[in-house]
Amino acid sequence: MCVELLAGRILAPFFGSSVHIWGSIITVFMLSLSIGYLLGGKLSTRSASLSRYGVIFIVAGITLLPIVTSSTWLMEAIFIAIEDSRYGSLLASTVLFFIPTIILGMLSPYSVRLLVKDSNESGQVAGKLYFVSTLGSALGTIITSFYFVMWFDINTIVISVSLLLSLLGGTAIVLAKVNSSFSSLNTQGDISHA
Amino acid sequence: MLNVIGKRILSFCVVLNTFITYIFISNTLVISTVQAEVIHSERSLYTNILVEDKDDLRCLKFNVKSNKTRQSCQLKSEPQKLVFNYTKLLLTGLLVNPEPKRILIIGLGGGTMSNTLHQLLPDSYIDNVEIDESVIKVARQYFGFLENEQIKTYSQDGRVFVKRALLKKQEYDWIILDAFNGDYIPEHLMTKEFLQEIKKLLSQKGILTANTFSSSKLYAYESATYKSVFGHFYQVSIKDNSNRIILARKSGLEPIIDRNKLTEEQVNKEKDKLALELLALGVDVEKLYQNMKSTATSQNWEDDNPVLTDQFAPANLLNID
Numbered sequence: 001m002c003v004e005l006l007a008g009r010i011l012a013p014f015f016g017s018s019v020h021i022w023g024s025i026i027t028v029f030m031l032s033l034s035i036g037y038l039l040g041g042k043l044s045t046r047s048a049s050l051s052r053y054g055v056i057f058i059v060a061g062i063t064l065l066p067i068v069t070s071s072t073w074l075m076e077a078i079f080i081a082i083e084d085s086r087y088g089s090l091l092a093s094t095v096l097f098f099i100p101t102i103i104l105g106m107l108s109p110y111s112v113r114l115l116v117k118d119s120n121e122s123g124q125v126a127g128k129l130y131f132v133s134t135l136g137s138a139l140g141t142i143i144t145s146f147y148f149v150m151w152f153d154i155n156t157i158v159i160s161v162s163l164l165l166s167l168l169g170g171t172a173i174v175l176a177k178v179n180s181s182f183s184s185l186n187t188q189g190d191i192s193h194a
Numbered sequence: 195m196l197n198v199i200g201k202r203i204l205s206f207c208v209v210l211n212t213f214i215t216y217i218f219i220s221n222t223l224v225i226s227t228v229q230a231e232v233i234h235s236e237r238s239l240y241t242n243i244l245v246e247d248k249d250d251l252r253c254l255k256f257n258v259k260s261n262k263t264r265q266s267c268q269l270k271s272e273p274q275k276l277v278f279n280y281t282k283l284l285l286t287g288l289l290v291n292p293e294p295k296r297i298l299i300i301g302l303g304g305g306t307m308s309n310t311l312h313q314l315l316p317d318s319y320i321d322n323v324e325i326d327e328s329v330i331k332v333a334r335q336y337f338g339f340l341e342n343e344q345i346k347t348y349s350q351d352g353r354v355f356v357k358r359a360l361l362k363k364q365e366y367d368w369i370i371l372d373a374f375n376g377d378y379i380p381e382h383l384m385t386k387e388f389l390q391e392i393k394k395l396l397s398q399k400g401i402l403t404a405n406t407f408s409s410s411k412l413y414a415y416e417s418a419t420y421k422s423v424f425g426h427f428y429q430v431s432i433k434d435n436s437n438r439i440i441l442a443r444k445s446g447l448e449p450i451i452d453r454n455k456l457t458e459e460q461v462n463k464e465k466d467k468l469a470l471e472l473l474a475l476g477v478d479v480e481k482l483y484q485n486m487k488s489t490a491t492s493q494n495w496e497d498d499n500p501v502l503t504d505q506f507a508p509a510n511l512l513n514i515d
Contacts, residue, residue: 012382013504016351018325019239080361085354150512153505 002140004029006154014075015089024089032098036105044113050176057169061162063100068155238328245336254304266304275476280405282477283430283439287403294367300352301373305339322347323355353382356391365397371404381507389423396444404440412512414495419502426490
């Protein structure tokens with residue numbers, strides 16, 4: 001949501017702030033989230049692990065970076081190629097936000113897969129996940145729009161989000177490593193008991 | 195000698211006329227304390243639009259509940275007369291660049307500015323840009339907004355229009371930025387990058403007049419941003435008014451009319467001609483000159499204030515009192 005909010009700002013210099021700009025942005029975010037959910041669920045059926053989960057975070061962080069590095073010339077090219085600012089903004093938000101949002105969307109179903117231990121509690125786990133992620137979206141929205149835009153450049157905010165995602169991913173991978181060595185110790189212990 | 199006397203009489207008439215005009219307008223305003231009649235209201239994509247009639251005065255209002263609500267008014271009996279101060283103040287542009295051939299107006303309102311300029315400069319081309327289709331319709335229907343071969347209207351975001359015009363290598367002698375209404379500020383129309391685009395779009399002698407309503411912290415940010423692009427500029431404002439006009443030239447400030455180069459007679463001739471034309475609209479040129487201040491001599495913000503950019507444009511947050 002933090003990024004979605006900034007999207008309006010990022011597009012405005014080239015495509016203005018007409019109503020259809022928000023139409024483009026929200027459409028692209030919803031579409032890519034829905035695809036992300038589908039792909040994330042699919043991916044979670046093939047040897048899901050915490051370290052793979054971490055990799056998704058890191059990839060999401062990396063795919064946000066083109067917004068900082070190349071958005072200006074990309075939007076300029078689109079602006080010149082497409083006269084109608086409706087389709088211009090739709091294409092621009094697709095190019096900039098489609099892929100990172102798909103990958104961010106993959107995280108939710110993957111989280112469900114990792115957290116659910118038995119089918120009885122699956123509803124509760126999903127509920128908690130929706131709670132956390134939607135609450136996070138709300139916080140991201142309000143903090144970004146009320147304060148971040150006053151304190152920082154847009155690029156600084158996007159880079160921070162990217163770094164934070166990579167950091168979370170890194171932590172997940174480290175945790176996975178620690179866990180696996182821990183559990184292999186446990187297994188060895190079990191064996192020795194036997 | 196006779197010539198001098200003639201001029202005296204003329205300037206006396208000018209003053210007298212202005213006085214009468216002011217009395218006339220203030221009378222109209224006093225009488226019009228009667229309840230206004232709403233003759234049209236509509237919720238557009240961007241704002242609430244209201245057209246109100248109070249006796250002879252017809253006004254366009256946005257977002258009724260705000261006390262800062264911006265109005266565009268005209269006298270029904272004399273639609274060519276400019277009722278509100280800021281529209282008069284915008285005409286200071288003519289003191290700096292008396293013969294603009296191509297004019298761009300961003301922010302239509304009731305279309306009063308476009309109509310007035312067409313009347314003053316019948317040979318000039320005027321492009322109006324307004325984001326809200328409904329405002330254009332209301333201007334046509336209720337404010338006699340005139341369009342013809344020379345006067346065109348584009349329903350588009352101002353920034354997008356400017357960028358497209360640059361691609362087409364167009365130029366304007368006068369750009370009027372009137373898209374701020376004291377309520378919500380289109381942030382992408384306040385940034386350094388936008389002003390640089392505007393500057394590029396101006397012809398060599400071209401000028402920009404911007405009608406702005408910034409208060410609190412935004413005032414300094416806005417001023418610093420304009421200065422970073424145009425260098426020093428003129429500020430035109432009336433004391434008890436929340437808005438100010440920023441008047442900037444593409445090639446930087448020079449004395450309004452370089453009085454050293456022209457003989458006094460030439461200066462007066464120029465001024466009188468313009469003065470008479472403006473007077474017909476209820477505008478007093480002397481007053482305009484008095485209200486103009488160069489930031490080179492009086493700058494009322496800190497020099498090291500940060501500027502607004504596309505990356506950093508919290509204009510609406512800064513404008514909270």
